[in-house]
Amino acid sequence: MRAIETLLSLTNLLTFFVVALPLARVVFWMRYWVPIALLIAVAQVLVEGPRWQMVPAYTLAGLFLLVWLLRNTAPLDGLVGQILNNRLAVGLAVVLSVLGLVVSVVLPILFPVFRFPQPSGPYTIGTLTYHWVDADRPEIFSADPNARRELMVQIWYPAAETPSSSRAPYVQDAAALTSAMARLLHVPEFTFEQVKYVTTNAIPSAAVAGDQPSYPVLLFLEGATGFRQMNTFQVEELVSQGYIVAAIDQPYTAAAVVFPDGHQTIALPLDQMKLLIRQSYRPTDPSPTLNGRTFKDGIITYLAQDVIFTLNQLAALNQADSNSILTGRLDLQRVGTFGVSLGGIVGGEACRLEPRLRACLVMDAPMSTDVVQARLQQPTMWITRDAETMRLERRRSGGWSEADISEHQTTMRATFENLRSDGYFVQLPGMFHVNLTDFPYWSPLFPQLGVTGPIDGQRAHGIINAYTLAFFDRHLKGQPAALLNGSAEQYPEVSFEARRP
Numbered sequence: 001m002r003a004i005e006t007l008l009s010l011t012n013l014l015t016f017f018v019v020a021l022p023l024a025r026v027v028f029w030m031r032y033w034v035p036i037a038l039l040i041a042v043a044q045v046l047v048e049g050p051r052w053q054m055v056p057a058y059t060l061a062g063l064f065l066l067v068w069l070l071r072n073t074a075p076l077d078g079l080v081g082q083i084l085n086n087r088l089a090v091g092l093a094v095v096l097s098v099l100g101l102v103v104s105v106v107l108p109i110l111f112p113v114f115r116f117p118q119p120s121g122p123y124t125i126g127t128l129t130y131h132w133v134d135a136d137r138p139e140i141f142s143a144d145p146n147a148r149r150e151l152m153v154q155i156w157y158p159a160a161e162t163p164s165s166s167r168a169p170y171v172q173d174a175a176a177l178t179s180a181m182a183r184l185l186h187v188p189e190f191t192f193e194q195v196k197y198v199t200t201n202a203i204p205s206a207a208v209a210g211d212q213p214s215y216p217v218l219l220f221l222e223g224a225t226g227f228r229q230m231n232t233f234q235v236e237e238l239v240s241q242g243y244i245v246a247a248i249d250q251p252y253t254a255a256a257v258v259f260p261d262g263h264q265t266i267a268l269p270l271d272q273m274k275l276l277i278r279q280s281y282r283p284t285d286p287s288p289t290l291n292g293r294t295f296k297d298g299i300i301t302y303l304a305q306d307v308i309f310t311l312n313q314l315a316a317l318n319q320a321d322s323n324s325i326l327t328g329r330l331d332l333q334r335v336g337t338f339g340v341s342l343g344g345i346v347g348g349e350a351c352r353l354e355p356r357l358r359a360c361l362v363m364d365a366p367m368s369t370d371v372v373q374a375r376l377q378q379p380t381m382w383i384t385r386d387a388e389t390m391r392l393e394r395r396r397s398g399g400w401s402e403a404d405i406s407e408h409q410t411t412m413r414a415t416f417e418n419l420r421s422d423g424y425f426v427q428l429p430g431m432f433h434v435n436l437t438d439f440p441y442w443s444p445l446f447p448q449l450g451v452t453g454p455i456d457g458q459r460a461h462g463i464i465n466a467y468t469l470a471f472f473d474r475h476l477k478g479q480p481a482a483l484l485n486g487s488a489e490q491y492p493e494v495s496f497e498a499r500r501p
Helices: 003-020 022-026 028-047 052-073 079-085 087-110 174-185 193-197 232-240 270-278 300-319 342-353 369-374 387-397 402-417 457-476
Strands: 124-138 148-159 202-204 215-221 244-249 256-258 264-266 330-340 357-363 380-384 423-427 495-499
Touching (some): 003 087, 028 052, 232 457, 244 300, 330 342, 342 357, 357 457, 380 402
Parallel strands (some): 124 202
16 A cells, blocks of 8 residues: 555544544544544545545545534434434444445555565666657558558666656556456456556666666567566566666557557457467468468567567667667677567567577467477577466466467477577476566455465565576676576575576
8 A cells, every 4th residue: 555545544543433432532632533534535636646446445534524524513412413322323334434444455455556676786777668660561460551560669777876766657558558458357447547556666768877888688578468567577677787678569469559649559359369379389270360361370470570670779779869868878789588478489489580689588488380490599598387387377267278288388398408509497386377477466366366376476576587687697798697507595496407509
């Protein structure tokens, strides 16, 4: 709960005692506590912003004030006095008030305006967002033959220390995202409205940290129906340790992408998207179609072209940034990619196609047939879980057929064993798919609902960040990374394998 929300809940509790207990009414200063609760409710709405989870708290503040006014102004021998002196009515009111107090506290906790932990690295974080159009490439997901592929790309970078600056929102177009996600999850549209109030540790348009001439660059790729900020826990840690991260929102596979002129795209229906994705590793005959076009090889290669286009745009940005901030600060000789789920599949394909990518991190994703057969040239790490954990996830929340499990395990393993460079296979039992993202922060209900795994969410994030940083430090910065030398005492739950070609 936010600060004024917490204050309002405490004030409502004290107000309940003022209204319910005769002792409180004889203490002079407590007579004025009831209207204070309403003032705090108004302050919370104006300063922090309203959200539906606080409606019970707002309602209680108003009802307590009403009862207080009636008690102090209405004649005791009238109808109001009879009600106030009726034990049954008073008892029912007390029970309802207690239930209301409980609900008013529980709802904001179950659907919190959460905070990201402070990253452990020495750098402050800056962020900028860019809109780029690939004029040479048609938008295959659109029925408009003249549409061209356009991307929203958010960049986070090591920034100069500016502690007093306001922090960037978690999601810039939260209403579009939460609406799209509600439709995908079949929940009411207001369910995740509080996300619009979440802020990050990043500062918009901050100056780049000056202690290094340039910083290695990582490209992040989101999962299907995801969004570019969905791994902020991982991005912020990497940036704090001296990396620039560019996250690509891929229209029609991302939940929702909003462009500067206001138009937006939403994700294809999930069943249709899965057919187009699986065609790269589980082809069907006849091939899937979309807008009259047949996708014999699926959509992974097309999505990988977004990565190559973004690399080209970053090269142009490094020559002349329209914001006059990042010019010359991107070290494009040291570039890697990381992605989760669909982003991992796309990242693997991008590494197959693009030699400028020097390191590849895949998180819980099958590999396309082309990638399995190609023998990737880059050092590659997989962060995933074992088959039994995937089956446990199926029992708790559905999904993950035996075919899915087999494809994940066998294609990742086959690519790992046939690498032309160093490889690392990191398995974390008890980690469910969404534990690899920010979603454990969204609600403490998720473990009980089977959405996240039995592993503690913060523990999983700590392990993911540790292995991610060790991998890129070794293969992009050339730094020692003891974590990659074998099993680690600090992470006994991790199953770790390493191989050299």
